[in-house]
Amino acid sequence: MEKSITFAMLEDQDRQDLIRTISDSYQFAHDPPTTAKESYFDSFDWLLHNENLVLLKHDDTYCLKDMESSKVVAECPWEHKDVTRFWWDFPDCEIAALLKSCLDVRALLPFLEIEKRSEKLHILNEDEKTVLRVYLDEINPVGDAPIQKTIRTITLEPVRGYLKEFHDFYQFIEGTKVAEPCENLFNMMLKLSPRKPGDYSSKMKVALTRDMSGSMATRKILLYLLNVMKQNEEGVISDIDTEFLHDFRVSGRRTRSALSQIKDVFPDAKLDRFKEDFRELGQSSNKLRDLDVYLHKKEEYLAMLPVDLRPGLDPFFMDLEKQRKKELKGFTEVLRSDFYRQLVTDWEAFLVSDGDYDMPARNAEKPVITLAREFIWRRYTKIMKAGAKIDNETPDENLHSLRIQCKKLRYLMEFFASLFPSGEIALLTKQLKRFQDNLGEFNDLSMQQGTLKEYLDTINPESDQNMLIAAAIGGLITNLNVRQHHVRAEFSDQFRNFGQKNNRLLFKQLFKDGDRTTAKREVIL
Known part of the structure; x- marks a missing residue:
């Protein structure tokens, strides 16, 4: 069966004139006009x-739609007054499962609200049977829209068994020259929204050219990171979801990494204050982020314990919630403080200045491609030397140090990715990330056990309730320790995979040997 087809009416055409034109050639039944509001939702980072999906709410129903076909993928009745924010706010239904797989911990935010006035025509044949349904819609934005414009559409919905009538009416509408076929109504509606898909991403997307100077390229990287931080400020303060803080912190950490790794492109004296201020800013949210991670892991932690021990974790998570409120309040005050506002103002002013210094830094005018290769290759060789020395007897601290080295390499590769062939840099980044996952999980498990042990030390095991808490915490520590030993045992295989010959050759060709006409792509995935 043919799918529905939508036309967009030309701006100088009138809907009532169209209805009169249709009545000259067709008989139809005319339903009374209806008016409804629709709200469209996505996460802050789209x-x-x-995934080519959009969530909309109309009347008392949420619908998850495919954007290209407008087909409803799943729907869920919603009788509550409150608007849902997270996938877990939905009852156990298909929409909840699909949203969970796409969104994880990200909140649903409205990006477009419209009012739709609809008229429905039932095109009839000589027997007065419906052979086609025609919807005439007027769509107007509600609230703060950049363009206060009405979109008027004609949608033809075929009826099974009457394909000829569908095609005849399609040609009839084309012949009236009052409308043009609309390939994607949703894209038209997006023009009414104050936000646009892709207007935010936490991923590094900095377009550099190989002939850029080191200082110019670094300014561009740092301005991008500053903009990401600024985009996340309000989400952190409003506590919309925990990923706003995560993205804010990652951009701050990348900033500190760029200042320490991309050496001698700015005079050191100009950077000392900024390095210290960004370090202080990062430290001010460390505990808040740790609490977010622990709270996200609640279900995972509970699943590690026998059912009868799980209630023992309730006081632990209640205490974490109280601490989080306190830490969020403190960090919100930091973001509203003179210290932070002055840091952002001064940092941006520094980055957009012409940088005309009396004594330019040693690498300021060097081509960025030269610096990128030098810095990445140096960091990579350090990692390979350090990793080769690690065995089963190596202290845990050495793995933590290697994790930091890998994070620095990852940041460098992200900063300068646009300078290298996208396929090759993506392959190496994927390999590095897999190795980082092993080191990161090992570190996380170590930190989590430390936090739980500190909490265990505060429990006075005199009551039955406290005994249950201590048993639950102790059981959790045991499970985490078992997992940590398993992750540690996987290190050698993960390092061997990262250091395989094809990876080594590709790192060497891209970052040590310079330009080549070909680079091997046979990296084992």
């Missing part, structure tokens, strides 16, 4: 749009 995770649904990236």
